[in-house]
Amino acid sequence: MTTVGGVSKAHILIVEDDAPIARLIDIHLQNAGYQTTLCGDGLDAQLLLKNNTYNLLILDRMIPGKRGLDLLRWLRSEEKTLVLPVLMVTALSMTGERIRGLNEGADDYLGKPFEPDELVARVAALLRRSTSVVTETFGSQAIQMDEESMEVKVSGQLLSLRPLEFKLLQTMMQKPGRVFSREQLLDLVWGIDAFVEERTVDATVKRLRKELSRVGQGDSIKTIRGVGYRFQEDI
Numbered sequence: 307m308t309t310v311g312g313v314s315k316a317h318i319l320i321v322e323d324d325a326p327i328a329r330l331i332d333i334h335l336q337n338a339g340y341q342t343t344l345c346g347d348g349l350d351a352q353l354l355l356k357n358n359t360y361n362l363l364i365l366d367r368m369i370p371g372k373r374g375l376d377l378l379r380w381l382r383s384e385e386k387t388l389v390l391p392v393l394m395v396t397a398l399s400m401t402g403e404r405i406r407g408l409n410e411g412a413d414d415y416l417g418k419p420f421e422p423d424e425l426v427a428r429v430a431a432l433l434r435r436s437t438s439v440v441t442e443t444f445g446s447q448a449i450q451m452d453e454e455s456m457e458v459k460v461s462g463q464l465l466s467l468r469p470l471e472f473k474l475l476q477t478m479m480q481k482p483g484r485v486f487s488r489e490q491l492l493d494l495v496w497g498i499d500a501f502v503e504e505r506t507v508d509a510t511v512k513r514l515r516k517e518l519s520r521v522g523q524g525d526s527i528k529t530i531r532g533v534g535y536r537f538q539e540d541i
Contacts, residue, residue, distance in 0.1 A: 316361040316433050317341045321351040321377070322395065323369045327418070331364060331395070334422040335429065348372025352380060355387055362432055367396035367407065375410050382411040382468075389468045391432040395420065408509035413470055414502060431497055435469055448523055448539075451476060460521040470495065471514045474507075478527065478537035487534040511535060 318335055322328035323346040332342050343360070345351045349371035355363075363381070367374035374394065381387040394412045407415050413435075414428055450459045456472050458465040467475070477494050478486060486494070488504040495510075496502050511527060518524045528536050 315339060315341045317343070317359070318362045318364060318429065319343050319345060319351065319354060319358075319360045320364045321345045321348065321369060321374070322364070322366040323347065324366070327366075327395075330422065331425065334426055338426045338429075340429070346370070348374065348377045351377060355381065355384075355390075359386075360390065362391045362393065362429060364393050364395055364429070365412070367394055375407065378407070378410045378412060388466060391435070391469070393425075393428055393432060395425070405505055405509055408506055409512060411468075411513070413468070414506075435473065435497070449475075449479065449518075449526065451479060460518075460523055463521045465517050465521065467514070467517060470510055471517070474510055474514055475527075475537075478535065482537050482539040485530050485533055485536045491534065507535075 318340050320328055320331050320335070320342055322331065322344070325346070328344050328346065332344055335342050343354065343358075345354055346369065348369045351365075351369075352372060354360075365374050365378065369377075372380075374396070378392060378394075381390060381392065392412045393414045393416060394407045395416045395418065396407075397418045413432055416425060416428060448460060451457075451472075452459075453476065456467075456469070458467055458472065458475065473495050474491065477491065478484075488507040491507050492502055492504060496506070511529075515524045515527055518526060526538055528538050530536060
């Protein structure tokens with residue numbers, strides 16, 4: 307984060323080709339104390355992300371140059387931007403489109419039109435989650451989790467987990483065998499002040515399972531039909 311007058315300011319990249327909307331987002335985030343950079347093209351945004359460091363990305367799905375979902379896929383394939391929080395802002399607010407964005411790696415989704423205060427609240431919530439500090443090491447016999455470094459290893463293999471996926475696994479591993487409802491996981495992982503749908507939990511579990519499956523631990527998170535999920539030790 308950039309430090310100005312002794313105060314840290316998160317730097318947010320806004321990728322939005324609709325100039326009035328981009329300016330609206332920019333004004334409200336600056337008024338909330340954030341540093342911002344505006345960009346209206348996906349290819350230009352990709353260059354900015356390669357050459358600069360940001361604390362959060364606000365991404366419109368329908369942008370020229372490189373579409374939002376394509377840019378998101380690239381982000382999640384690069385080590386530098388793997389854990390960068392992403393808030394998608396788009397007129398495509400149908401449930402199917404939101405889930406697709408979440409499955410591709412977005413952390414939250416806001417449909418247009420939106421209230422500026424809600425946008426700022428979502429940004430603040432994402433930044434809080436991405437900068438939380440944890441200090442303990444624990445794990446099951448198979449999965450080892452280091453909360454200080456936010457690393458998860460299975461038989462020495464390092465997993466590529468984003469902050470929300472890490473916190474979801476952490477929450478469930480702390481109480482193995484307990485069944486968590488989607489509502490409970492939203493409160494514990496995303497926070498009670500988050501404006502997130504329950505289907506977001508399913509999308510995050512899907513991404514987490516995919517990474518766990520890479521090291522033979524995809525079945526450690528069990529689906530309890532009609533209720534939620536549980537972590538199962540020693541599978």
